Each structure stands twice: as C-alpha cells, then as structure tokens.
Amino acid sequence: MLLWPTLLVLAPVIGQFAPALKPVISLHPPWTIVSQGQTVDLTCNGFHSYTPEKIKWYHLYHEKQLPREILGNPIRVNESGQYRCQAQDSPQSNPVSLVFSSAPLILQAPLSVFEGDFVVLRCQAKKKEMLNIAFFKDDKKLSKSSNFSIYHANLKDNGAYKCIGYEKPCCSVSSNTAIIQVEELFSRPVLTVSPHQPANGDQVTLTCETQLAPQRSDVQLQFRFFKDNSILGSGWSRLPDFQISSIRTKDSGSYWCEAGTVTERIKKQSLRSKINMRSIVPVSAPVLTLYPAKAKFREGDMMTLRCQVWKGSFPITYQFFHEDVLLKKITSLYTYWIENSVSFSLSAENSGNYYCTADNGLGPQRSKTVSLSVIVPVSAPVLTLHPAEAKVREGDIVTLYCEVQKGSFPITYQFLREGVVLKTVTFQSASWGRRPVTFSLTAMHSRNYYCTADNGLGPQRSEAVSLSVIVPVSAPVLTLHPAEAKVREGDIVTLYCEVQKGSFPITYQFLREGVVLKTVTFQSASWGRRPVTFSLTAMHSRNYYCTADNGLGPQRSEAVSLSVIVPVSAPVLTLRPAKTTVREGEMVTLHCESQTGSPPIWYEFYHKDVLLGPRSASSWGGASFSLYVTAEHSGNYYCKADNDFGPQHSEALHLFVSVPVSRPVLTLQTPKAQAVVGDMLELHCEALRGSPPILYRFYHEHVILGNNSALSGGDVSFTFFLTTEHSGSYSCEASNMLGAQHSDMVILKVTVPVSPPVLTLQTPRAQAVVGDVLELHCEALRGSPPIWYWFYHEDVTLGNSSAPHGGGASFNLSLTIEHSGNYSCEADNGLGAQRSEAVTLFVQGLAEHRSDPVATGVTCGLLSMVGLATGVLLFYCWFSRKAGERPTSDPSRSPSNLSPQEPTYHNVPAWIELQPVYSNVNPRGGDVVYSEVRSSQEKNKHAATCSSQHLRKKEPSVIYSQVKVASTGPQILAASAPHR
Known part of the structure; x- marks a missing residue:
C-alpha cells in the first residue's frame, strides 16, 4: 500500500509524550514531484475545530520574495515552491517542497517514510516510447521496472534512489534523485515508577511512556510490563499503566516495559528500572511553641506557631489547630526533624488554645495545648445625644451616650464639656450596657461635648458634638422707610423686620401677599438689621409682612399696606x-x-x-x-x-x-417711418401705477419674447432686429405681487426690399422675326408687395407694370427690325430699385412684299402704346402729387398681415430718413385706440419731374393718423386720408 502522510488531532494519551502543536501537511497524490500541468491537493491536519476559512497557507515561491498568503483547506496548487500552513494562533507547520517538473523522466517518492511502512517508488516517463526503465539505490542497480516497492521499511532502506530510462535507438535519460530517510514510528519507551521509593503496603503505578510521530498519531499502540523476565498481568494492553495495589518487600526487583503496534511488526523495550522498598520510622510527639514567648499579646502583633518533631520517616504532615479548628496543613518531604511554622497578625479572635499534630502515615501525634491572650485597644468612641438633635429648646432633657466598637474590658469612659469632666464611668464587661449622662438644659449648656475611652493601652477621644440651646423668637415688627402709604413707581423703599428676643441664628422672611420676596439669616446680634430694599413697580402695590424663625417655629408680624402709582411704559x-x-x-x-x-x-x-x-x-x-x-x-x-x-x-x-399695476401702454419705435427687415425695433412697456418691483413681459402673437424688471417702477424696453417673421401683433404685460395687466395690441408690418429681378424674353419661335409679339417677363423673387416693374430697351423705357400682390409682371412688344439689342427690367417697392441683368435679342427681317403692311402695323402699334404709356404716366404724376408724392400702392398705407413667426429685420431705403414712433393710447379705457405714425424728412433740393424714374425716387413726406378699434384679438389699422 502507498504511504500517505496524515495528521489527526493529537489528543493526550496516558503513557505517551505531549503531542506536538504544529499542524502537519498531507498531499494527494502523495508525491513531492509531479509533472507540469498536474495539480496537488494540500491538506492542513491537526486542528479539526477550525473552519477552512481560518486556515492560512504560505507559499514561498522565490527565496528573495515575501510569502504569498492563501486561505482555505484543502487547497489545490500547481506551482513549485515551499508550502506551510497555520491554524489561527498555532505555530506554522514544517515546510513541504513541491516541484512541478518538465523533465522527461521523474522519480516520484512519498513525503515521509516511517519504519514498517509499505513504500512504492514510481518512475514516470513523459514519452510512452521510453522503454527499459531500471531502478538504482546509491548507484547500485536494484531492478528493471517502472515501480519499486519496499515492504517493511527500516533503517537499511535509507539511501539515494533514482531511475534511468533507455530510449531507442541510442540514448538514456536519468531521473531526479529521491532521498529516503526512514523515521521512527514511535520513540523507545521509558518506564516510570510512582512513588519512586515505595514503602511496604503502598500502591505503586508503573507507566510506559512513548511518543508517536505526529504524522502517525492515528496508529494504535499496545503495552506490556515485565518484572525481571516474567510478564505482569495478562500481557498486552491498550493502557500504558500497570498498578500494584499493595507492594511488599518480595516485590522488589527489576522492572521494564514493551510498546508495540497492534500487528506486532514493530516492538520496542524500555530500559530496566529497579524498585527498592524503604522502612518507615513513626514520628515523635510534636512540640508547639509561640514566638515571641509571652502570655499576652496586643492586637496587631505578629505571632508565629512552630511545630517540631525529633524523629520520624518522611514525608511528615503537620496540622495547626485553634480551638479544634484547623488553621493550616504543611507536608515536609526531605529534611529530618524540620521546624514547621505558621505566622499571622493577631486580632481579638485569635485569643484561645492552640495545638499541632504530626503524621507520616503511621498515625498522628498531638502536641500539648498552648493558651494565647490578645488584648484589643479601644477604638475611638462615638458620642451620641438623645434626642438626636443639634438644636434643642431651653428646659429640654438631654442624654449623652459614649460607646466604642471594639476593645478589651475593663473600659473607663469620661464625659467632657469644653475640656471640663462632667462624669467618669468604668465598664467591666460588655454586659454592663451603656451608662449615660443626663441633665436638664439651660442657655449655659450651649457648648461642644466629647468623651474618652481607655482600657490601659491609652485613651481614645470621640468627635466633638455641638449642642445649641435655643430661645424662641418673639413676634417681629415690620417697618417701611420712607413711612408713606403711597409712592411712585421707581422710588426706593426699604423694609425692616426686627424681634425683641430669640436665639441666633434667626432667619427672616419678607412676604408680599404670601409670596416670599427675600430670606435673610442673622448669625448673631452684631449683624444689626438687614433690610430688604427694592425699586417699586406696579406689582409692588400689596400687603407686606415678615416672619422670624430660629428653628423653634416662625413668628409673624402685622401686615403693612403699600400703594405704588406706575407711569405708563413705552407703548x-x-x-x-x-x-x-x-x-x-x-x-x-x-x-x-x-x-x-x-x-x-x-x-x-x-x-x-x-x-x-x-x-x-x-x-x-x-x-x-x-x-x-x-x-x-x-x-x-x-x-x-x-x-x-x-x-x-x-x-x-x-x-x-x-398698489396693483395699471394697464400698461406698449409703444414700438423703429429708425424709419416704415419697419424694414434689418431695422432695430425697440418695444417700450410702462404701467403708470403700481407698486414696484414690476415685472414686464413682451409678447409677439401671444408668444413671450422676453421679460425685464423695473425694481423702482417706470418703464422697460426690449429691442431686437427685424425679420419678415416679425410682422404681426405685439403686446406687453405688467405684473407685481398683486396681479398682472395686459396692454392693447399694436400691429406691425415688416417690409422686405425687392431682390434684383430676373428678365425673361419669350417669342413664338426660336428665332425672333419682325412682326412677332415679344413678351418681356420681369420678376423679383423677394420683396414686399406692391412691386412696380419698368422695362428697358437699350436703357430706353418701354413701359411699366405693377404686381399689387407680389410676383412678376409682363410687357408685350410687336417686334420691328429696330428692336434688336439689349433688354433689361427694374423692380421697386419703394425701398430701392433693383435692375436685372441685360438680355440680348436679334430680330430677323421679313421679305419685301411683307414689309410695308408689317411696318405700318408695327408703327401704329408703337404709337398706340406710346400714347397709352404717356397717359398712364401723366395720370400717375397727377395722382402722386395729390397723394403727397407717394404711390397709392405704398405698403405703409395697406393693411398689415400679422405673422406669428419670429420677426425678420430689414433696412429702409437710404434716401428715406424717417423717425417713426408707433404708439397706442387709450386714455379713458374706452373701446377706441388712437394710433399715430409721425415722420419727418428733408426736402429734395431739386424739383420733381413726372418721369417714371423721378416718380420712383420721390421722397414721401406724409403723416398718417390711424384709428384702431380695441379688441382682445389682433388689431387691424384702418388708414385715413392723407394729410399734407
């Protein structure tokens, strides 16, 4: 089987050494060198009570760098280096070195090997083609195989192992070297005997102590004990202890123990220990002595009790008793005839009989009794009065008691007043009780009293007790100064309260209708009269009285009335x-x-x-x-x-x-009589009444243009440059915190100058021929109507036409051969004429037989048109003079079309120098609003002619008065007849 190092909790086992506190790291798989790309699981063992989050790992991946910390248990790693683990405050584990190798051949060995282990060494080739792998130990060949096994590891298996693989056809590869060092599974046992030198009949415990390796703490051991060469008891036992209940002399001899694994593969014997029996000598009767040696001691003295024997085997146990109560127990182990003592500070309770005993297991021996007397000095006495009052009335009976908390009898008490002895009393024991001093009080008894107590160790004095005999006060008299019943507020009044007799201190209270004004205490007659003084107010008109009291009950004066006249305060x-x-x-x-x-x-x-x-x-x-x-x-x-x-x-x-704002008046002002695109329009809005600040808002077609504030009242202005979209109705609004008012509307029309016109010629055929009708069409793409158009041939006027509503105009002409040449046209709407580009026309002549009739027709047509044009020009000249030299199609006299768009600004022609002011006035708030346009101009230095060009350039000098009917919607200005 493979050896996987494991560490379990090292619980204390009887007979084994104390477990190591270091945790131990185990590996899975168990190799310390693996191929690159593989992983190894590391487990920190030995502290099962800790959660994985409390296990900290250290990885030293380079000797010159700090270790890297990792949390968790177990952890999976794939980097070479040294690894340690730590569980909270435990020491760090021993390091484990891992190598992730890229070598073609590696030898994998376990982290540690213990005696008796079954060990497998594995040689792993990176290439499968590598054949003929051989194992070597200390350069000596062992076998030809990819694995090598050690069945029962022992010290002879220590050495350096490696493997060599042979690749076809030529080469060999050597693996890394693995050092195998077989460690002890457990230490050689040690036999201990307790007690070390037993006496006849003692219980003796034999203990076989050993220590398992931390990595093998889960291995079960068994023990057996020997006397000489005989096995004690029933042989092997899981317990490391063996007890001899009552040892005898015959049990003396040589003892040893043996520890082994349960499988008995590994067994180890302790050294032999000899048990020698000892003989016991009974103790002699002890002697108890006191130090210092005197019969009476004072409380607080140090006292030492000594208990001594002259013979006896050790250990000896001494016990000290006071009135059969155990005070202390002492055991002497080594020295014969030792003096054992107890020291303590004496108190009254230590008086009585003392003795001691000695015992070495053969029965206790008792000393003779020694008597001790402790004298306690008296404590400081306490003097008390009955009744317990510091102030009593003249004629009362008072009793004085003197008492101590501790002290040995007899005790002598003395009662004193201001150092004069009043009485002496002696108490023989506590049963005598308290003997008081009693007397009837007079004024002379007001003094300090104290007492003393003495039991022969020096008198003790009590704290002084003051006794005051009080004379009740007489009824006080209240007086005022000045002595007037009516006073003015602000005057100073003083109140005096006085008694004819009474013991001091006396407390006076000054009251007004039962309310205390002031309290004054007089400690003695030398303090005189202490008045109450105050400056009078209306609230002081009341009844006043005073009281006097010296602790025996207040006395009240007669009431005194006071009336205070109060001037008015600032309202x-x-x-x-x-x-x-x-x-x-x-x-x-x-x-x-x-x-x-x-x-x-x-x-x-x-x-x-x-x-x-x-x-x-x-x-x-x-x-x-x-x-x-x-x-x-x-x-x-x-x-x-x-x-x-x-x-x-x-x-x-x-x-x-x-004041709410009145209806505001809106006025419009432009640089010229006619509002032209590009001009600056200034709007003035003013409310004649209203509390400032006033906020003004300006509207165009009910859309807000802007606002302005008049912090101190008055009017405000708003200006902008005109565009075509600014035609339309204007109004303003004035508002303050009390509401808003809207002005009447003012209509403004913005006039746009004409753009350069475009002239087009149209004939019935592609080539103009004499007799064809030529249509000249002139059109300005931009400009406010009405627009006048003039047509020219070689700068000679052919005729004119008007476009009352904008757009272009045409002029027809029957062609003759003389009509070849350049044509142009001109457009004007009163704000300046614009000329078109010239257009060239070539007229081709007809055959001879057609020339006369055609010429005749053309001549007649031209004469007719010239006559017509002359009549039109004469009529236009006459009408212009009647109208103040302004064409009837002047846009300033036609109604304005108000546009809700934003205004567009234009300039008027340069030769018109008008300063118009548009205004609406409704002085009485009626339904009619009068509007005016006032203009001024310079007179032309040259006389006007009736030519069409002179007519177009004539400067108008007409003042128009207009009447507008007020309404809530847009206003239409009705033009009146012109005035010269």
Whole structure:
C-alpha cells in the first residue's frame, strides 16, 4: 500500500509524550514531484475545530520574495515552491517542497517514510516510447521496472534512489534523485515508577511512556510490563499503566516495559528500572511553641506557631489547630526533624488554645495545648445625644451616650464639656450596657461635648458634638422707610423686620401677599438689621409682612399696606392684520398698548408726525384706530400713551401699501417711418401705477419674447432686429405681487426690399422675326408687395407694370427690325430699385412684299402704346402729387398681415430718413385706440419731374393718423386720408 502522510488531532494519551502543536501537511497524490500541468491537493491536519476559512497557507515561491498568503483547506496548487500552513494562533507547520517538473523522466517518492511502512517508488516517463526503465539505490542497480516497492521499511532502506530510462535507438535519460530517510514510528519507551521509593503496603503505578510521530498519531499502540523476565498481568494492553495495589518487600526487583503496534511488526523495550522498598520510622510527639514567648499579646502583633518533631520517616504532615479548628496543613518531604511554622497578625479572635499534630502515615501525634491572650485597644468612641438633635429648646432633657466598637474590658469612659469632666464611668464587661449622662438644659449648656475611652493601652477621644440651646423668637415688627402709604413707581423703599428676643441664628422672611420676596439669616446680634430694599413697580402695590424663625417655629408680624402709582411704559404699536405690507383698499387697524401704567391711560396715533385721529382714553387693553389704506398711507406710524406722568412714544412701525399695476401702454419705435427687415425695433412697456418691483413681459402673437424688471417702477424696453417673421401683433404685460395687466395690441408690418429681378424674353419661335409679339417677363423673387416693374430697351423705357400682390409682371412688344439689342427690367417697392441683368435679342427681317403692311402695323402699334404709356404716366404724376408724392400702392398705407413667426429685420431705403414712433393710447379705457405714425424728412433740393424714374425716387413726406378699434384679438389699422 502507498504511504500517505496524515495528521489527526493529537489528543493526550496516558503513557505517551505531549503531542506536538504544529499542524502537519498531507498531499494527494502523495508525491513531492509531479509533472507540469498536474495539480496537488494540500491538506492542513491537526486542528479539526477550525473552519477552512481560518486556515492560512504560505507559499514561498522565490527565496528573495515575501510569502504569498492563501486561505482555505484543502487547497489545490500547481506551482513549485515551499508550502506551510497555520491554524489561527498555532505555530506554522514544517515546510513541504513541491516541484512541478518538465523533465522527461521523474522519480516520484512519498513525503515521509516511517519504519514498517509499505513504500512504492514510481518512475514516470513523459514519452510512452521510453522503454527499459531500471531502478538504482546509491548507484547500485536494484531492478528493471517502472515501480519499486519496499515492504517493511527500516533503517537499511535509507539511501539515494533514482531511475534511468533507455530510449531507442541510442540514448538514456536519468531521473531526479529521491532521498529516503526512514523515521521512527514511535520513540523507545521509558518506564516510570510512582512513588519512586515505595514503602511496604503502598500502591505503586508503573507507566510506559512513548511518543508517536505526529504524522502517525492515528496508529494504535499496545503495552506490556515485565518484572525481571516474567510478564505482569495478562500481557498486552491498550493502557500504558500497570498498578500494584499493595507492594511488599518480595516485590522488589527489576522492572521494564514493551510498546508495540497492534500487528506486532514493530516492538520496542524500555530500559530496566529497579524498585527498592524503604522502612518507615513513626514520628515523635510534636512540640508547639509561640514566638515571641509571652502570655499576652496586643492586637496587631505578629505571632508565629512552630511545630517540631525529633524523629520520624518522611514525608511528615503537620496540622495547626485553634480551638479544634484547623488553621493550616504543611507536608515536609526531605529534611529530618524540620521546624514547621505558621505566622499571622493577631486580632481579638485569635485569643484561645492552640495545638499541632504530626503524621507520616503511621498515625498522628498531638502536641500539648498552648493558651494565647490578645488584648484589643479601644477604638475611638462615638458620642451620641438623645434626642438626636443639634438644636434643642431651653428646659429640654438631654442624654449623652459614649460607646466604642471594639476593645478589651475593663473600659473607663469620661464625659467632657469644653475640656471640663462632667462624669467618669468604668465598664467591666460588655454586659454592663451603656451608662449615660443626663441633665436638664439651660442657655449655659450651649457648648461642644466629647468623651474618652481607655482600657490601659491609652485613651481614645470621640468627635466633638455641638449642642445649641435655643430661645424662641418673639413676634417681629415690620417697618417701611420712607413711612408713606403711597409712592411712585421707581422710588426706593426699604423694609425692616426686627424681634425683641430669640436665639441666633434667626432667619427672616419678607412676604408680599404670601409670596416670599427675600430670606435673610442673622448669625448673631452684631449683624444689626438687614433690610430688604427694592425699586417699586406696579406689582409692588400689596400687603407686606415678615416672619422670624430660629428653628423653634416662625413668628409673624402685622401686615403693612403699600400703594405704588406706575407711569405708563413705552407703548407697543401693532397692526391688525399683523403684516407690514397691505393692499390698497384694505382696512388696517392700529393698536397701541402700554404694558404697564396706572389707569386711566390716553392714546394718540400718528402717521409721519401727523395726528390721525382724536385722543382716545382706555383703562386696560390699549386703544385702536382703523382706516382704509391708499397709496398715500405708506410710511411710518407711531403712537403715544400718557397717564399724566409724561407721554411715552412707541417704536416707529413702517406700513407699505402695495398698489396693483395699471394697464400698461406698449409703444414700438423703429429708425424709419416704415419697419424694414434689418431695422432695430425697440418695444417700450410702462404701467403708470403700481407698486414696484414690476415685472414686464413682451409678447409677439401671444408668444413671450422676453421679460425685464423695473425694481423702482417706470418703464422697460426690449429691442431686437427685424425679420419678415416679425410682422404681426405685439403686446406687453405688467405684473407685481398683486396681479398682472395686459396692454392693447399694436400691429406691425415688416417690409422686405425687392431682390434684383430676373428678365425673361419669350417669342413664338426660336428665332425672333419682325412682326412677332415679344413678351418681356420681369420678376423679383423677394420683396414686399406692391412691386412696380419698368422695362428697358437699350436703357430706353418701354413701359411699366405693377404686381399689387407680389410676383412678376409682363410687357408685350410687336417686334420691328429696330428692336434688336439689349433688354433689361427694374423692380421697386419703394425701398430701392433693383435692375436685372441685360438680355440680348436679334430680330430677323421679313421679305419685301411683307414689309410695308408689317411696318405700318408695327408703327401704329408703337404709337398706340406710346400714347397709352404717356397717359398712364401723366395720370400717375397727377395722382402722386395729390397723394403727397407717394404711390397709392405704398405698403405703409395697406393693411398689415400679422405673422406669428419670429420677426425678420430689414433696412429702409437710404434716401428715406424717417423717425417713426408707433404708439397706442387709450386714455379713458374706452373701446377706441388712437394710433399715430409721425415722420419727418428733408426736402429734395431739386424739383420733381413726372418721369417714371423721378416718380420712383420721390421722397414721401406724409403723416398718417390711424384709428384702431380695441379688441382682445389682433388689431387691424384702418388708414385715413392723407394729410399734407
């Protein structure tokens, strides 16, 4: 079988040595060298009471590095190195070295080998092709096999083992060397005899002691005992002890024991031990002596009792007795006629008879009795009085007692007053009881008393006891200074309380209507009169009296009345409701009240030093004044109180009247008369009334643009640059803590300048021919309507057209040969003209027979159109003058379409220098809102002409008044007739 080292709990076994405390590591498989890639399970044995989490492992994987800690039990490892384990506070185990080898041939041997073990050595080849493996011990060949067995290991099996494998066709491989050192399974037994030198009749115990190896603590051993060459008892036994119940002289001889395994493969004998019997001499009668040698001892002295025998075999046991009570027991083992002693400090209880005994097993011997007397000094006496009171009245009977807690009799007591002996008493024993001193008290007996006690070892004195004989006080007399029945608050009044007789100390109490004001104690007559002095208030108007007491019961004086007139205190002004900020129109009540003051009291109320109302009178509870507040009532308030002892002012109280905001007015301002994309629009919002701070919000089509706060009131502004999306309705909102108000809406139309137009030419065929109708189409892709278009041929005006709603315009022309050339168009909506790119047209002539009629038709058509254009221009010039030199399609006079989109900002033409202000005013809150547009411009230095170009560049100078009907929705501005 394989030898697997195992360690079990080393429980103490009788006859075996104490177990080792170190844990032991076992391996599975049991080899200390294995091939790389394999694993080995390590188990820490010997401490089964510990949980695996409390087992700590140490792995020293490099000599120059610290060990690595691992927890658990068992653990599985695959790294070479030294391993130790530890269970809590136990020492670490012996190290186990593991090698995970990559060698082609390894010899595997167990961790340890003990005598009698069956051992297997295994030679393991990495390659299966390796044949002819041979084993060697100390370089001597043993056998040809992959395994080698040792059946009963003993010392002759010690040595160095290895194996060699032979590979075809040429080579051999040698394994590692394994050192086998056979260890003892258990130590050679040792026989012990107890007692070592027995006497005739003693019980003797023979013990066969040995120690198992820690790794083999589970091996069962058996024992047998020999006398000379004879086996004692029944032979083998699991018990390591053998007892001889009563040894005799014939039992003397040579004894030895034998320990072995149960299989009897391994047996070991102890050395021989000789048992010699000894003879016993009886002890002599002991002698008890006292040291020091005197008949009387004082309590606290050290006393030694000595017990001594003159002969007797050892061991000898001595016992000391006091009045047949065992005090101490001592055993002497080796020295003949030894003196054995007991020492102790004496107390009163140690008085009495003493003796000792000696015994060596043949019967005890007793000494003679020795008497001892211990004298106890008296303790400090205690003086007590009956009755137990430090203060007694004159004429009472008082008894004095003097007593000690300990002390030997007889005891003499003395009673003394201030060092003068009053009485002497002697007590012969405790049965005499307590003999007191009794006398009737007078005032002269007020002194300090004490007593003494003495039993011949020196007197002891008690603590002093004071006795005070008290004379009862007479009825006290209460007096006031100044002696007036009515005084003013704030005056100083002194109260005196005095008795005609009474023992000191005397305690005086000053009371007002049964309430104690002050307590004063006078220790002696030299203290004089100690008054009570206080400054008067209204609460002091009451009946006063005093009491006097010296411990024998209080005596009361006659009552004295006192009346205090109190001036009013500074009144306190409060608001009802209790808030310093109120809303306009609320009713506020001012309440004025003085906490102190003799009635009647008059109150007045002031606002900014102006009397609010008539004087009002009240006794208690103060006075009130009510008013409905307006904005003018904000400010400081105070009140006055007076009861003819001088007016008192209250602290000022600030009241703030908050006013709801009025409906705000929104005004819009742009740099020019017409709002153009790119211009900066400034919105002003102002509420004419309202308590600050006021929060303003600006809306475009009911969408919040932003907000601003006016901390001190007034208006606020909001500015942004216009885009096309900013056309539409604008409003603002003003709010404070009392609510919000919304302004009327203001309509704004943002005008977009035209973009450069695109000119397209369209003819019936691909090549324009004389007589064809040419259509010129001009269109600006961007710009606010209405838009005017002009058509040009070689910079000569052909005609114009308008697009009232935006989009393009067309102009038709019957072609002649002269119409070849460059064409262009121009667009204008009053914010600046834009010219298109030039387009070139070539007109091809017709045959001769067709030229006259065509020419005639073309000429007539041109003359007709020229006449028509001239009429249109003349009418336009006249209408423009009537309209203040502004085209009737001026976008500022047409209704605005409000867009809910975000505004777009544009600039007006450079030659218009207008400063318009858009505003809406509704002064009386009616249904009609008046809107104005005010503009100013510079006059043209040159006279205006009626040409189409001059008409387009004429600067308007018209002021429009508009009327808008107020509504909750968007407002439509109705243009009125122009005014010059």
